[in-house]
Amino acid sequence: MGSAVPEVSVFWTLGGIAVVVVATFAIGAWGSSHARATSDLHRARRLVREERNAAAISGEYLSAASFLGVAGLILKDGSTALWYPIGFASGYLAVMLFIAAPLRRSGAYTVPDFAVVRLDLPWLRWLTTVFVVLIGWLYLVPQFQAAGLTFAVIAELPTWAGAVALLPVVLASVFSGGMRAVTLVQAFQYWLKLFAITFPAFVLFAVFLLGGSAQERLNAPGPVFERDTDVAVETSVTLQVTEPTWLRVTAEPGAPGGPLQPDGTAEVWVPPGDYQVDAGSSLSFGAGTAVPVVAGAEAENGSWMHPASADPASLVGTYSLILATFLGTMGLPHVLVRFYANPSGHGARRTALFVLILLGTFYLFPTVLGLLSRLFAPTLLVTGETDAAVLLLPHAMLDNWLGALLTALTAAGAFAAFVSTSSGLVVSVAGVVASNFQRVKNWHMPVLLLVTAVVPTGVALLVAEQDLARSVGLAFAMAASTFCPLLVLGVWWRRLTALGASVGLLAGGGLVLAALAVSVVWPHPGGLFGELVRQPALVSVPVAFAAMVLVSLGTKQQVPEGVSRMMLRMHAPDRLGFQDGRVRKPVVTKESGGRHRL
Amino acid sequence: MPRTIMELEEQTSVGEVLVRYLVRAQLRSALLMTGLLAAGLFGLPLLFYVLPSLGDMVIAGIRLPWLVLGVLPYPFMALLGFWYSRAAARHERDFLHMIER
Numbered sequence: 001m002g003s004a005v006p007e008v009s010v011f012w013t014l015g016g017i018a019v020v021v022v023a024t025f026a027i028g029a030w031g032s033s034h035a036r037a038t039s040d041l042h043r044a045r046r047l048v049r050e051e052r053n054a055a056a057i058s059g060e061y062l063s064a065a066s067f068l069g070v071a072g073l074i075l076k077d078g079s080t081a082l083w084y085p086i087g088f089a090s091g092y093l094a095v096m097l098f099i100a101a102p103l104r105r106s107g108a109y110t111v112p113d114f115a116v117v118r119l120d121l122p123w124l125r126w127l128t129t130v131f132v133v134l135i136g137w138l139y140l141v142p143q144f145q146a147a148g149l150t151f152a153v154i155a156e157l158p159t160w161a162g163a164v165a166l167l168p169v170v171l172a173s174v175f176s177g178g179m180r181a182v183t184l185v186q187a188f189q190y191w192l193k194l195f196a197i198t199f200p201a202f203v204l205f206a207v208f209l210l211g212g213s214a215q216e217r218l219n220a221p222g223p224v225f226e227r228d229t230d231v232a233v234e235t236s237v238t239l240q241v242t243e244p245t246w247l248r249v250t251a252e253p254g255a256p257g258g259p260l261q262p263d264g265t266a267e268v269w270v271p272p273g274d275y276q277v278d279a280g281s282s283l284s285f286g287a288g289t290a291v292p293v294v295a296g297a298e299a300e301n302g303s304w305m306h307p308a309s310a311d312p313a314s315l316v317g318t319y320s321l322i323l324a325t326f327l328g329t330m331g332l333p334h335v336l337v338r339f340y341a342n343p344s345g346h347g348a349r350r351t352a353l354f355v356l357i358l359l360g361t362f363y364l365f366p367t368v369l370g371l372l373s374r375l376f377a378p379t380l381l382v383t384g385e386t387d388a389a390v391l392l393l394p395h396a397m398l399d400n401w402l403g404a405l406l407t408a409l410t411a412a413g414a415f416a417a418f419v420s421t422s423s424g425l426v427v428s429v430a431g432v433v434a435s436n437f438q439r440v441k442n443w444h445m446p447v448l449l450l451v452t453a454v455v456p457t458g459v460a461l462l463v464a465e466q467d468l469a470r471s472v473g474l475a476f477a478m479a480a481s482t483f484c485p486l487l488v489l490g491v492w493w494r495r496l497t498a499l500g501a502s503v504g505l506l507a508g509g510g511l512v513l514a515a516l517a518v519s520v521v522w523p524h525p526g527g528l529f530g531e532l533v534r535q536p537a538l539v540s541v542p543v544a545f546a547a548m549v550l551v552s553l554g555t556k557q558q559v560p561e562g563v564s565r566m567m568l569r570m571h572a573p574d575r576l577g578f579q580d581g582r583v584r585k586p587v588v589t590k591e592s593g594g595r596h597r598l
Numbered sequence: 599m600p601r602t603i604m605e606l607e608e609q610t611s612v613g614e615v616l617v618r619y620l621v622r623a624q625l626r627s628a629l630l631m632t633g634l635l636a637a638g639l640f641g642l643p644l645l646f647y648v649l650p651s652l653g654d655m656v657i658a659g660i661r662l663p664w665l666v667l668g669v670l671p672y673p674f675m676a677l678l679g680f681w682y683s684r685a686a687a688r689h690e691r692d693f694l695h696m697i698e699r
Contacts, residue, residue: 079653079661079663079664079667079668082663082664082667082668083643083667086639086667086671089671089672089675090635090639090671090675092679093631093635093675093678093679094632096679096682096683097628097631097632097682098628101686305653305661305663305664306646306650306653306654306663307642307643307646307653307663307667312647315643315644315647318643319640319643322640322643326640346686346687346690349682349683349686349687350683352679353676353679353680353683356672356675356676356679357676359672360671360672360673360675360676361672363672364668364669364672367664367668371664492621492625564614564617567617567618567621568613568617571617571620571621571624572617572620572693573690573691573693573694574690575694576694
């Protein structure tokens with residue numbers, strides 16, 4: 001697999017990653033010494049312009065799942081995978097519609113803060129903190145796995161090496177504060193990632209159009225090997241063969257037998273069917289052979305192009321994903337903190353709008369690369385490493401210096417994605433935990449940062465890698481089933497009680513954890529049940545909402561006393577100045593025509 | 599004018615009614631936008647499921663599903679967001695006019 005990238009490219013690519021790391025630290029150092037206003041997130045609030053804040057939010061938000069995972073899923077699943085980027089972006093619309101302005105005015109910038117301010121019950125802080133940590137870790141594990149994959153693909157290093165290599169970079173960035181805290185650096189990360197995906201997409205698309213075989217390729221019944229191709233299988237896969245074919249297989253001596261697992265090397269005739277292929281095998285296909293695909297991927301171009309299968313279960317799966325991503329964004333720990341940097345509630349809404357535009361621009365391009373990789377990098381369908389599509393496509397299409405350059409660029413962009421999202425998450429999660437201690441001692445924060453980063457690294461090393469975008473989808477499901485109902489009801493419904501909120505959190509979060517446990521014990525259940533185990537939001541979100549509403553109605557007498565004041569604070573226009581819990585001194589503003597208001 | 603703001607502060611019944619009115623108006627706009635999003639975008643999987651032949655249509659050389667799922671959702675969502683931010687700002691202005699009258 002790694003042999004797809006020659007030595008020279010590896011050198012360029014590692015160089016590209018090094019440049020990204022150095023540049024980010026440099027900008028961080030320059031930013032924190034230069035601009036007094038942007039050096040610290042808390043001091044920075046009210047002073048960061050909406051456009052730059054939006055770029056920073058987007059830079060932190062575009063993770064490995066967006067940079068690598070989306071194109072990988074498109075390669076594998078076709079147009080149904082387009083719902084992932086749509087969902088990732090639409091989450092910001094939900095943030096804007098339901099919580100951006102009120103949450104900014106509430107003065108809380110983490111969910112536990114909000115829960116305490118709104119519901120006036122101290123131990124709710126601990127319960128919500130547990131979920132912040134869970135969501136953070138669920139999101140971090142795939143980032144570390146993606147780093148492992150990147151290094152395995154471009155430098156032929158073992159998978160654990162990349163995950164372990166990412167850890168010190170993330171730790172260095174969170175301890176120095178250089179990479180994460182500065183809005184400027186996060187904004188830079190967005191523009192870097194945008195460039196690292198748009199430039200290769202434009203070049204490769206031009207190559208594709210000039211190649212002239214566009215229609216021919218798209219009209220082929222399925223992906224086909226263009227020339228003689230050797231594929232090394234590095235993790236065991238189940239292959240789905242649709243066209244009977246001759247191929248040459250080399251398996252470990254003493255393999256269990258079967259067409260794709262002979263004892264040693266053999267020239268075999270493979271009729272259609274599903275076959276197990278063990279790690280360490282190598283398959284040689286002749287030019288013009290149809291590509292067998294990993295189980296679960298779309299084998300035929302026809303159904304790959306088409307958004308709907310005849311199966312109602314997959315429709316349910318799509319809706320479950322839409323719900324999780326639409327409602328989950330608002331509960332992600334690293335998303336809310338940034339909104340606090342806005343000067344006002346109105347500014348928070350404007351920021352969300354800019355984020356929506358910036359994300360929308362970005363997501364056009366993974367789609368292009370996913371489409372092209374179906375036509376030019378079909379070997380990934382055999383190995384199952386579809387997440388590597390963005391990394392390997394440039395070289396598969398351009399076997400020259402330009403291909404090497406583009407590979408270096410996409411790898412650097414991917415690395416920027418892991419580092420910015422991981423360090424943002426680590427800082428937010430550790431910050432939330434630290435704020436629970438009555439008195440934060442000096443040693444608390446470093447220990448918390450370390451634990452927050454090391455635990456998901458360990459999990460990433462132990463757990464086999466799934467599709468990146470899918471694993472991140474579970475973190476969204478968790479956020480959508482716990483914090484989304486808490487925030488939405490907290491902002492819009494005055495009758496929410498602390499008991500109602502707690503029961504709802506436990507019900508929604510418990511269901512997602514249960515689905516996670518089932519999928520660990522029983523990896524591939526089919527049908528409707530299988531879809532809901534993989535993405536439980538369609539069940540868990542309504543249950544969480546219903547539990548919160550019903551239990552709150554049952555505990556009417558416990559509605560917190562200050563609720564009316566809190567509603568006023570969250571919803572009153574910024575000009576009235578209620579948002580900081582105090583009434584401002586009379587201000588003379590242009591809009592008020594020089595009158596003293598208040 | 600100052601009396602109304604003091605009423606807001608002190609949560610008299612008049613102040614509370616005013617705030618409730620604002621919250622309702624804001625929520626109505628947010629739900630309207632969600633409805634438009636659901637109808638215009640989230641309805642597509644069901645539409646393609648009920649009418650599979652739509653998935654085979656080709657517009658300007660691009661298959662319809664790739665166009666409506668790969669490109670169009672982003673400007674559509676930005677447009678909804680823009681409308682909403684204007685509506686929300688308008689509700690806030692109305693509220694200010696009301697208490698300043």
